[in-house]
Amino acid sequence: MTPHSALSELHAGDRVRVASVGGDATLVQRLAEFGLFEGEEIEFIGVAPLGDPIEIRIGETRLSLRKVEAAFVLVTPL
């Protein structure tokens, strides 16, 4: 994993730290409400059988988001 990879490119079981969140303000705000912002830890749980969306865990929240949106989240390995 390169120092800054996109959340959409990870593999099941990867644990990462959020480096930055891009995209439009609503997306950034909604992700932040779930506790996903710079400095927070994420576990990548997996990809849906059809290849999209992905499932991640932030704290005790399991969240599913599409790869298009996950691509705006840049992460670094823990």
Next chain:
Amino acid sequence: MTTTSPVAAPAITVALVGNPNAGKSTIFNALTGLHQHVGNYPGVTVEMKKGYFKHADRRVDVIDLPGTYSLAARSPDEMVAVDLLLGRRPEESTPDVIVAVVDASNLDRHLYLTTQLMELGKPVVLAVNMIDVAVGHGTKIDFGAIARETGLTVVPVQANRGVGLDRLRQAIVDAATLGVLPSPPLLPVGLEQEATTILQGMNGEVPPVLARRLLLDVGGAIEQSLVVLHGQPLLDRLVAARGRLAAAGTPVSSLEAKARYGWIRAVTAKALTRPVTRITTWTDSLDRYLTHRVWGTLFFLLVMFVVFQAIFVVAEPLMIAIDTGTKHLCDAVSSTMPSGPLRSLLTDGVLVGVGGVVKFLPQILILFAFIAILEDCGYMARAAYLMDRLMSRCGLSGKSFIPLLSSVACAVPGIMATRVIENRRDRLATILVAPLMSCSARLPVYGLLIAAFLTKDRPFWLPGLVLFGMYMIGFVTAPIVALLLRRTLRRGERAHFLMELPGYKRPSLRAVLRRVTDAGWAFVRRAGTLILMSMIVVWALLYFPHKDATGTKYEDRIEAREAIEKEAETLEKAGSPVPDELTAQLESSKSGHALRGEWKRASYLGQIGRWMEPVFTPLGWDWKIGMAAMASFPAREVIVGTLAIIYETDKDDEDRLQGSIRDDWATDSIRGPNAVPVALSVMVFFALCCQCASTLAVIRRETRSWLWPAFTFTYMTLLAYFAAMVVFQIGRHL
């Protein structure tokens, strides 16, 4: 009511607020019992449940707000809850107390909304639910510490077992009496300053908390409504203020979350003792299989099969029973009442109409039982997760899958099932395409025409293939229309697919029963009247005028004829010769079938049908088919009965009906050589047309607008007309 005190203490209003899946509804049901009803709000699709309870001689009115993760309202629908909490909905009394329901097993995220509620200037009671789950995860909770650190009244509850509810009731009454206001976490000073500046330009229209939301929620509901009032200058000021905040290192999109989560972490650090390494939960292990590429998919298909099969297999006998019951009632009324418009209205109009409404109930109740179970146990979100890719290709989301699949049985429960879709745009698109799915009421039409024209002397596989093709028309058209809708009608509204996958839990029987009865009532009460009305209109158009050219009532002629037939029959059975006079009468008068046919031809609908024949010609239809199709607009399944009347046969004898239609078409210069294209054209029309008053009534109910049922009706009728025309025109030239 106790009247011991001279002045009764005023009622308290309390609002229940929490994240989805926090167990809010369970607490609401446990607090209010059977004292509840649903409140609607003009212009939005939001429903809120209201109820009351009595505690220590005080009446407490409870409002259950829709589950939400944040007060950052993005649509007018979400804004209703915020306005209500702030006392900005004139029809609703301002809440005196807010109960924040949080999930103990995910306290950090649930407290996020609580910190926003603490800013509303109302006492907040924190109901900490699902303690057992948190304990199961190895977390120790110090409730005293939560109370100390947050400054709120904290009540541990286990709503599903009724634990802690009395303390909650007491805490609500105490909070209302004492009126202690919480001190919320501080947001960065820069934001407060910008909010104050914005407020100064608004001469007190909005409370300070909304001025902050106006700055924080880019493109949110408050910005949308205020920019309409104040125009570009306000937008310019907002952009400038947000720019200054971003330059200061606190961009509005994340400053709020960082400040709130900072405060929350400090609270939970003192109040919670978590295990050093996170325990693998039930949900973790179960999800490994249920979202697995192979096992997850197989399980999903199995669940869908069971749901679907139940709708067909369990509902079918009930629906037949309702039909039979309606018929018996009609017969009973017919035998006790004299013939005439009143009897006909009561039987063919009202009874058949009511039967037509009640008939949908078994499917609705069964589907909603499954939906309630799947949602309550947490699987619904997984189903949406698995199907999202497929549905997103046509501009919908994973949550549209179950409503669309249900519509294959019947669009009415399918459209009601779209309530599980939180996103307004996705929900509307799903509602608008659901009626295209081939529902079970279309089957009789397919069955009749396939049997009449595509079975005899044809390859054995043809009937099955045609039937499959009819279903495929819906499956293919619905996604295409959904895509077109996304590209045109609802363009511009951006929707992000962020869906929580809640922890699995055992569904509660009470919650399931409550959902099922709510759905049933909602359908009967709000859609039922509309369905009934439209059925009566078509009845009247088919009934009047009920006299022939000489002024004799058709009903009298039919009765007279049937009396003669009966007399002749009795005589024949007894072995006595039938008098010539009677035989002559039998020969000179028309049969009951023929009379009914003549009557319907002369009816207003028959007249309209004949007048509109040029419209039907491009489809290969004559006025008879056209009239039958028009008579089927309230409910497509009546087509078989109408065809039986027009083609003068008994509707219970389908073989004869098929024969009559075949013979009638064979004598015609257009339909004779083109019987198959005409049959296909009729079937395609029925596949695509929205001939269902119930569906339109439910669309009206769910969208709270006449626009969308009108739109659905128009686009589907046009689509059906042109598709039927193409099928016939191509077919006749092949």
